[in-house]
Amino acid sequence: MPLLNAIVEKSIEIDNKIFLLKVYSPALTANVKPGQFINVRVSETIYPLLRRPFSVCDVEGDYFYLMFNIYGEGTKILSRKEKGEQLDILGPLGNGFNIDGDFDTAVIVAGGLGAAPFPFFTRMIDKEKEVLSFIGGRSSHDVITYEMKNVSVATDDGSRGYHGNVIALLQNKIDELKSKKIKMFSCGPSAMLRALKTFAIENNFECEVSTECAMACGFGICQGCPIESTQHPDKYLLVCKDGPVFNVKDVVI
Amino acid sequence: MSGVDLSLQIGSLKLRNPIMLASGTVGYGNEIAEFADLNKIGAIVTKSLSLNPRKGNAPQRIIETPAGMLNAIGLANVGVEQFLKEKIPFLKQYDIPLICNIAASTIEEYVECTRILTTEDAIKAFEINVSCPNVKEGGLQFGNSCQMVSEITAKVKAETDKPVIIKLSPNVSSIADFAKAVKDEGGDAVSAINTLVGTSFNIFTKRSKLKNVTGGLSGPAIKPVALAKVLEIKQKVDIPIIGIGGIMNWKDVVEFMIVGASAVQIGTLNFIDPYASERIVAELEKYCVENGINKISDLTGSYIL
Numbered sequence: 245m246p247l248l249n250a251i252v253e254k255s256i257e258i259d260n261k262i263f264l265l266k267v268y269s270p271a272l273t274a275n276v277k278p279g280q281f282i283n284v285r286v287s288e289t290i291y292p293l294l295r296r297p298f299s300v301c302d303v304e305g306d307y308f309y310l311m312f313n314i315y316g317e318g319t320k321i322l323s324r325k326e327k328g329e330q331l332d333i334l335g336p337l338g339n340g341f342n343i344d345g346d347f348d349t350a351v352i353v354a355g356g357l358g359a360a361p362f363p364f365f366t367r368m369i370d371k372e373k374e375v376l377s378f379i380g381g382r383s384s385h386d387v388i389t390y391e392m393k394n395v396s397v398a399t400d401d402g403s404r405g406y407h408g409n410v411i412a413l414l415q416n417k418i419d420e421l422k423s424k425k426i427k428m429f430s431c432g433p434s435a436m437l438r439a440l441k442t443f444a445i446e447n448n449f450e451c452e453v454s455t456e457c458a459m460a461c462g463f464g465i466c467q468g469c470p471i472e473s474t475q476h477p478d479k480y481l482l483v484c485k486d487g488p489v490f491n492v493k494d495v496v497i
Numbered sequence: 498m499s500g501v502d503l504s505l506q507i508g509s510l511k512l513r514n515p516i517m518l519a520s521g522t523v524g525y526g527n528e529i530a531e532f533a534d535l536n537k538i539g540a541i542v543t544k545s546l547s548l549n550p551r552k553g554n555a556p557q558r559i560i561e562t563p564a565g566m567l568n569a570i571g572l573a574n575v576g577v578e579q580f581l582k583e584k585i586p587f588l589k590q591y592d593i594p595l596i597c598n599i600a601a602s603t604i605e606e607y608v609e610c611t612r613i614l615t616t617e618d619a620i621k622a623f624e625i626n627v628s629c630p631n632v633k634e635g636g637l638q639f640g641n642s643c644q645m646v647s648e649i650t651a652k653v654k655a656e657t658d659k660p661v662i663i664k665l666s667p668n669v670s671s672i673a674d675f676a677k678a679v680k681d682e683g684g685d686a687v688s689a690i691n692t693l694v695g696t697s698f699n700i701f702t703k704r705s706k707l708k709n710v711t712g713g714l715s716g717p718a719i720k721p722v723a724l725a726k727v728l729e730i731k732q733k734v735d736i737p738i739i740g741i742g743g744i745m746n747w748k749d750v751v752e753f754m755i756v757g758a759s760a761v762q763i764g765t766l767n768f769i770d771p772y773a774s775e776r777i778v779a780e781l782e783k784y785c786v787e788n789g790i791n792k793i794s795d796l797t798g799s800y801i802l
Binding site for chain 1: 521522523524528531544550552553554555556557558559560561563568570573745765767768770772
């Protein structure tokens, strides 16, 4: 996991204050897998001090993309990066999704910015495998379907697609899901991941989730990002090093 | 070769240069070794070890603050036994003095940890954490009492021939009194400072951002406080000081040494730039060459008031 000098190509606002940063870094794109992340130093100064973790949203040749909204000072600075600026990144970090398993259909379940890792995922998954994308949000403004395939949308307020949460939408399609050999892949708010865990276990669906937690280093030394393990309750797993992608059965969400 | 002598000695502990990696910021060395060449660093201080493994605090453990961060890890560690079995072999591959940091809930536990660890040759010194702000028992309740610090120093010293360094809390009214207590009981050095107690609240939910409510503040935000504490000790007590607090570059190292530090520890910076410690050693040497300093230890306490 080297420290890499990457070069910003452009920053694009795709929709509703959702930004894509396109960055040149052959060293990263040669090694990164869907679901892995990088830790970005957005400023050379001491404010903001810490790096910011982002999952790699997509890869095109020597370029990769990050997807983010403006949440605080760090993302504000990132959104203003201009072509040619150096970007200090650490990565690829963590474990990505296991996309090569014995399944015919990848069922993506994403909430809000949890959509971020899935354009790359969709690009990299075996062409023989089917991809179904279930995208949830509070309202149509929170729904991100960028570069996703076979999209079904659920919104809490009914402003787009199914009126209800994305797990209820999955429940509605249970017969279709059960007729296929599926594996679920998910990223999004904790409440959604919790509900998905119950849904996946009840229906005996294999399911991997990408988790998140505040962290300082991203490679295991700060111990800042613990997540409760179901198998070893006496010690925590670390989101950065043991995850961020886990089999949903292995972690308490 | 520049001819500059970067080495120094604290008790029987010989360091090739004054740059140490601070406890809790480099785990047990294996992750940081992927970045920095440990054979070029002065010393490594392990994550605090306790007699038995500790799970640590529930998340959220970390909050970023202006020019700093709050942490409340809660001394998560593998315990001394597993450390000796599983972690030491990795560190033995490197030519770097290993300093074990010990955190305990009782005086007996400090003594027991020292007794077990001192038999391992690879361990060259101990740093006793009497100042962790993030655990319910022990920690700061020791660090806030001069009498406790005296007793811990005396009892740990009685258990080992290796140098004993006491890591002091800045959360006291007179840090020099604590340094004096360490010296009087035969302690070899003090580390100053551990983190400052701080907190942060969400203004909409009115809840603390850290699960532990309070945490330890580190990073460049605390550097001026750390410098003042080092200076205070230097002026009042004749004991080697290891300066810690917000070091971001070689200039900060020089500043700590001028106010009295014999060596320094790099902490929070390791999270942001894991290569930094190795680079700082090289830059420090360059500073010495350019400023006609033949022996870096001459910098220690060279302040002019």
